Amino acid sequence: MSSVQIPSLPAGAIDREHPDYDEARMLWNADPTIQGRPLAILRCGTVDEVQAAVRLATAGGLPLAVRCGGHSFPGHSVCDDGILIDLAPLNAVIVDPEKRTVEVGGGALLGDVDAAAQAHGLAVPAGIVSHTGVGGLTLGGGVGYLQRLHGLTCDNLLSAELVDFNGDVIEVDAESHPDLFWGLRGGGGNFGIVTKFAFRAHPVGPEIVTGWVAWPFEQAADVLRMYREQATDAPRDVLLHMHLWPAGLSGTDLVPEELWGRGIIVIRPSYFGPIENWEQALETVRSFGAPLMDTVGPASFLSLQSTFDDLMGHGENHYMKAANLRSLDDGAIAAIVTALNEAPNEFCEVEIFPMGGAVADVPADASAFGDRSFAFLCECTTSWQDPEDREISRAWSRALHESLEEFSTGLNYMNMLFDANDETVSAAYGAGHWDRLREIKRRYDPENVFRLNPNVPPTEAPA
Numbered sequence: 453m454s455s456v457q458i459p460s461l462p463a464g465a466i467d468r469e470h471p472d473y474d475e476a477r478m479l480w481n482a483d484p485t486i487q488g489r490p491l492a493i494l495r496c497g498t499v500d501e502v503q504a505a506v507r508l509a510t511a512g513g514l515p516l517a518v519r520c521g522g523h524s525f526p527g528h529s530v531c532d533d534g535i536l537i538d539l540a541p542l543n544a545v546i547v548d549p550e551k552r553t554v555e556v557g558g559g560a561l562l563g564d565v566d567a568a569a570q571a572h573g574l575a576v577p578a579g580i581v582s583h584t585g586v587g588g589l590t591l592g593g594g595v596g597y598l599q600r601l602h603g604l605t606c607d608n609l610l611s612a613e614l615v616d617f618n619g620d621v622i623e624v625d626a627e628s629h630p631d632l633f634w635g636l637r638g639g640g641g642n643f644g645i646v647t648k649f650a651f652r653a654h655p656v657g658p659e660i661v662t663g664w665v666a667w668p669f670e671q672a673a674d675v676l677r678m679y680r681e682q683a684t685d686a687p688r689d690v691l692l693h694m695h696l697w698p699a700g701l702s703g704t705d706l707v708p709e710e711l712w713g714r715g716i717i718v719i720r721p722s723y724f725g726p727i728e729n730w731e732q733a734l735e736t737v738r739s740f741g742a743p744l745m746d747t748v749g750p751a752s753f754l755s756l757q758s759t760f761d762d763l764m765g766h767g768e769n770h771y772m773k774a775a776n777l778r779s780l781d782d783g784a785i786a787a788i789v790t791a792l793n794e795a796p797n798e799f800c801e802v803e804i805f806p807m808g809g810a811v812a813d814v815p816a817d818a819s820a821f822g823d824r825s826f827a828f829l830c831e832c833t834t835s836w837q838d839p840e841d842r843e844i845s846r847a848w849s850r851a852l853h854e855s856l857e858e859f860s861t862g863l864n865y866m867n868m869l870f871d872a873n874d875e876t877v878s879a880a881y882g883a884g885h886w887d888r889l890r891e892i893k894r895r896y897d898p899e900n901v902f903r904l905n906p907n908v909p910p911t912e913a914p915a
C-alpha cells in the first residue's frame with residue numbers, strides 16, 4: 453500500500469476502492485507487465501476539470517498520466533501511485549461543412565470523428581482502427597489510408613487548445629505559438645494536455661473502394677516484389693496496405709471459412725478516386741498470379757475505417773517494433789519472409805504501410821514528425837496468450853527489426869516506439885529534431901510534468 457495521500461478528490465473520481473477501478477485503469481494492451489495502479493482516475497469532461505486535475509497532481513508532486521483512447525502500445529497512459537487523467541468524456545466533435553473544419557475534443561476516438569465528418573461527406577485523415585484515440589495518434593503523427601492523398605493526421609492540424617503544467621490554457625496555432633505548434637505535430641504528449649484539436653477535413657466517400665486480395669503465404673516474396681512497385685508508383689488516390697499472416701486467420705468473417713488457418717499474404721487496397729475508374733486503378737494488383745480471394749469492390753468509407761476493430765480488439769497481449777524502411781529491397785523481403793517462416797508461434801505477423809505522396813510533400817523540418825523520406829512503415833507485430841510465450845514473442849519481433857536496420861532510415865515513428873528511453877527516443881527523432889523538441893519542452897514544461905510518453909527531457913535553463 454502506498455503511503456501517499458491525496459488531499460481531496462473531486463466528485464466522480466475513481467479511487468482504488470471504487471468498483472470500476474480495475475476496469476478503468478486497464479490499457480488496450482493487456483500485457484500485465486505494463487499496467488499501472490494510479491491512486492485515482494479522474495475522468496474529465498470539461499477544460500476546467502482538466503485544469504483542476506493537473507493542479508491537483510502537481511500540488512501533490514504526483515506522477516501524472518494522460519489518456520485518450522488508451523492505445524499506447526507500450527502503456528504510457530497509466531501510472532503507478534499518481535493521477536490518471538482520462539479524457540474519454542471530452543469527446544465532442546463539431547463539423548463546419550462550409551469551412552471544411554472539424555473541432556474534436558481531446559478524448560475522442562477516431563470513430564467519433566469519422567462518424568461526425570462523414571455525415572457531411574468529409575473525413576480527417578487518421579488511423580485504421582476506430583477505437584484508437586485521436587489524442588495520442590495526432591500528437592505522434594497519424595498514419596492512415598488517406599495519407600498519400602491528404603497527409604498525416606498531424607499535417608491536417610490547424611490549431612489546438614492545450615492545458616499546460618500550471619493548469620493554464622494556451623491556444624496554439626502556427627501564428628500564436630509556432631514553436632509549440634511545431635512540437636505538437638509529432639512530439640507526442642510532451643507539452644501538455646490537448647483538450648481540443650481543430651483539423652482540416654476533405655471530401656471523401658461516402659462510397660470508396662476497398663477489400664482484400666490474398667495469395668498463399670508461400671508466394672510472399674513474389675507478391676512483395678510486385679507490391680513494392682505498385683505501392684510506391686500508385687497514384688495518390690490509391691493506398692495499398694499489406695498484411696503477412698503466415699498462420700492465417702481463423703474465427704473471423706474477414707476471410708472465408710475454407711481459408712481459416714491458411715497462411716496468406718494480403719493486399720488491402722483503398723481507392724478514393726472517381727468510382728467508375730476503380731477497376732482500372734487496381735487492375736495490376738488484382739490480376740497478379742492467382743489470388744485465393746478477392747473481395748475488392750465499392751464499400752463505405754466508414755466500413756473501411758472499422759474493418760480491423762474486432763481483429764485488434766481490447767484485452768490481448770501485444771508487442772511490436774516498427775521500422776521506417778527506405779525501400780523494400782530484396783534483402784528486406786528475404787528478412788521478412790525468413791522471419792515469418794521461422795516464427796515461434798502463430799501470432800507473429802508483419803504489416804506494411806506505404807508512405808510517400810502527400811506525406812513526403814511536407815518538408816522534414818516543418819513539424820516534429822521529421823522522417824518524411826521513408827517509403828514503407830513495416831510493423832513486426834506479435835502477441836501471446838500464455839505468459840511463457842511473452843519473451844520468445846518479443847525476441848522474435850526485435851530480431852526481425854534488427855535485421856531490417858540496414859534497410860531503414862534509422863529514425864522511428866514515435867507512436868510505434870516500444871522500449872522508450874533517452875537513447876531510443878533521441879535516435880528516433882534524430883539530432884536536429886531532438887534538440888529543438890528539448891528546447892520547446894524547456895519553455896512549456898520545464899519540470900517535465902508530462903513525462904509519461906516517449907519523453908523529451910527539457911534542456912537546462914540558461915544561466
Ligand SMILES: Cc1cc2nc3c(=O)[nH]c(=O)nc-3n(C[C@H](O)[C@H](O)[C@H](O)COP(=O)(O)OP(=O)(O)OC[C@H]3O[C@@H](n4cnc5c(N)ncnc54)[C@H](O)[C@@H]3O)c2cc1C
Binds near residue numbers: 558581585595
Ligand atoms: C489497435 C491500434 C491501432 C492503431 N492504428 C494506428 C494507425 O492506423 N495509425 C497510426 O498512426 N497509429 C496507430 N496506432 C498507434 C497509435 O497512434 C498510438 O498507440 C497512439 O498513441 C494511440 O493514441 P491513444 O490516444 O489511443 O493512446 P493513449 O494511450 O491514450 O495515449 C498515448 C500517449 O498520448 C498521450 N495523449 C493522449 N491523448 C492526449 C491528449 N489529448 N493530450 C496530450 N497527450 C495525450 C498520452 O499521455 C500517452 O503518452 C494504433 C494503435 C493501436 C493499439
